[in-house]
Amino acid sequence: MITFSRRTGWPAEPNRLSEAWAHCRAVRPDAVDLTLSNPTAAGLPYPEEAILRALSDPRALLYEPASRGLPSALEALARDLTRAADAVSPDHLVLTASTSEAYGWLFKLLTERGDEILVPRPSYPLLEFLADLEETRLVSYPLRYDGRWQIDFDALEAACTERTRAVVVIHPNNPTGNFLDLDDARRLGEICARRGLAILSDEVFLEYGLGSANELRAGTLAALDLPTLTVSLGGLSKCAALxxxxxxxxxxxxxxxxxxxxxxxxxxxxxxxxxxxxxxxxGLETLLATRSAARDAIRARIESNDAALRSALVPQSPISALHTEGGWSTVLRLPRVRSEEAWTLGLLEEEAIQVHPGYFFDFDQEAFWVVSLLPRPEQFVPAIERALRYVERHA
Ligand SMILES: Cc1ncc(COP(=O)(O)O)c(C=O)c1O
Structure with a gap:
C-alpha cells in the first residue's frame, strides 16, 4: 500500500469561482478576464527575433554545470542590476528557475520543521504551498490602509515568536501596490537584526512604480546595508515579462x-x-538588454488603465479605488451589502467579467475586488465601466 506524504494532502474540492468562470467562458464568447496576469497573453510588443536568437546560442550545446549560475550570466545580471550608487557583484547573486523556487531554497536555508516565516496580509497566495512543502509555518502580519497601505510594525513585532526566522516583504506588494520607503526599510532592518531574523524582499514588481518616481521609495533592500541578512528576489517573469x-x-x-x-x-x-x-x-544578457520594450509597454498600459478606471468612478459612486503606488493591479472597495463572493459571481453571471475577490489575497475584511491592469485597453476600459455600473445598480 502506497502512503503519500501528509504535507501534500491538500484539499482537492473545486473552487466555485473557477468553475463559474470555466462555464462563463464556454458560453460567452465576449467574456473578459480582469484577473489576467500572464503578460505573454496581453498583446505586448516583444522583441521576438532577438529573444529567439538569444535562446539558440550554440554554446548551449555543452553542459558545464555551475551551481550559482554560469559566470557570464551572473556578470550580465550584475551589470543589469548595477545603478550609479550601487555596484552589484556577481559573487552576491544566485540564479534560480523562478522566484517561487528562490523562496523554496530560502525556506530550506533558514527553517527547521515548524519554524515560522512572517508574510504580509493581504498578499499574493504564492507562499502557502511552498511553505507546506518545506514544513515551514507562515504567520501573517497586517498591512493597514489609511489612504496608503503600510506595514503595521507593532503588529509585525507582536507576531514574532521564538520560532520566527524571517520576514517576507513584497516591495511593491501584490495586489496592494505599496512600496517600502527608506524609513520603513531601516526600521524593519533594526527589528530583524534585534530578533535575529532575515529579510526576504520580493522585488519582482520593483520597476513598476505608478506615477512620478517617489524618491522616498527604498529601492532594492539588499543594497541598503541593513544590519541583518537581506535577500532581494527578482526574475525575468515580471521585469522582462517573460x-x-x-x-x-x-x-x-x-x-x-x-x-x-x-x-x-x-x-x-x-x-x-x-x-x-x-x-x-x-541568452540572459540579451534578454535583459532587450527587456525594456515589453516592460515599458506594461508601464504605459498600467498607467493608462489605472487612469481610465479612476476617471470612470463618479464622486458619489458606492465603489472606490484605493490608492496604489505600483504593481500590475488596482484594489476596489465595494459596498458591504453583499459578500465578495456574491459580488464576484454576480458580475460573472450578469456581465461575463472575471475579477478576483479580496479573500483570494487574504484581505482581513470584505468587500474588495482586485482587478488586473494588464489587459488591452480596448478590453479593459469598456469592461471596467460595465463592472462599475453593475455595482452601482446593485448597491
Ligand atoms: C509578488 C510575487 N512574487 C513572485 C511571483 C512569482 O514569480 P515567478 O514567476 O518568478 O515564480 C509572483 C507571481 O505573480 C508574485 O506576484
Missing amino acids: PQIKVGWMRVGGPSALAREALSRLEVIADTYLSVNTPAQW
Whole structure:
C-alpha cells in the first residue's frame, strides 16, 4: 500500500469561482478576464527575433554545470542590476528557475520543521504551498490602509515568536501596490537584526512604480546595508515579462560574514538541483538588454488603465479605488451589502467579467475586488465601466 506524504494532502474540492468562470467562458464568447496576469497573453510588443536568437546560442550545446549560475550570466545580471550608487557583484547573486523556487531554497536555508516565516496580509497566495512543502509555518502580519497601505510594525513585532526566522516583504506588494520607503526599510532592518531574523524582499514588481518616481521609495533592500541578512528576489517573469523563460535570482546583502555564509549554503542547495537551463543562461544578457520594450509597454498600459478606471468612478459612486503606488493591479472597495463572493459571481453571471475577490489575497475584511491592469485597453476600459455600473445598480 502506497502512503503519500501528509504535507501534500491538500484539499482537492473545486473552487466555485473557477468553475463559474470555466462555464462563463464556454458560453460567452465576449467574456473578459480582469484577473489576467500572464503578460505573454496581453498583446505586448516583444522583441521576438532577438529573444529567439538569444535562446539558440550554440554554446548551449555543452553542459558545464555551475551551481550559482554560469559566470557570464551572473556578470550580465550584475551589470543589469548595477545603478550609479550601487555596484552589484556577481559573487552576491544566485540564479534560480523562478522566484517561487528562490523562496523554496530560502525556506530550506533558514527553517527547521515548524519554524515560522512572517508574510504580509493581504498578499499574493504564492507562499502557502511552498511553505507546506518545506514544513515551514507562515504567520501573517497586517498591512493597514489609511489612504496608503503600510506595514503595521507593532503588529509585525507582536507576531514574532521564538520560532520566527524571517520576514517576507513584497516591495511593491501584490495586489496592494505599496512600496517600502527608506524609513520603513531601516526600521524593519533594526527589528530583524534585534530578533535575529532575515529579510526576504520580493522585488519582482520593483520597476513598476505608478506615477512620478517617489524618491522616498527604498529601492532594492539588499543594497541598503541593513544590519541583518537581506535577500532581494527578482526574475525575468515580471521585469522582462517573460515568465516562460524560467529565470529568477537572489541578491544576498547585509553584514558580510552572514551574507558569505548564506551564499555558501545556497550554493550547495543550488548545486543539488542545477535547475536553471543552459540556453536561458547564455541568452540572459540579451534578454535583459532587450527587456525594456515589453516592460515599458506594461508601464504605459498600467498607467493608462489605472487612469481610465479612476476617471470612470463618479464622486458619489458606492465603489472606490484605493490608492496604489505600483504593481500590475488596482484594489476596489465595494459596498458591504453583499459578500465578495456574491459580488464576484454576480458580475460573472450578469456581465461575463472575471475579477478576483479580496479573500483570494487574504484581505482581513470584505468587500474588495482586485482587478488586473494588464489587459488591452480596448478590453479593459469598456469592461471596467460595465463592472462599475453593475455595482452601482446593485448597491
Ligand atoms: C509578488 C510575487 N512574487 C513572485 C511571483 C512569482 O514569480 P515567478 O514567476 O518568478 O515564480 C509572483 C507571481 O505573480 C508574485 O506576484
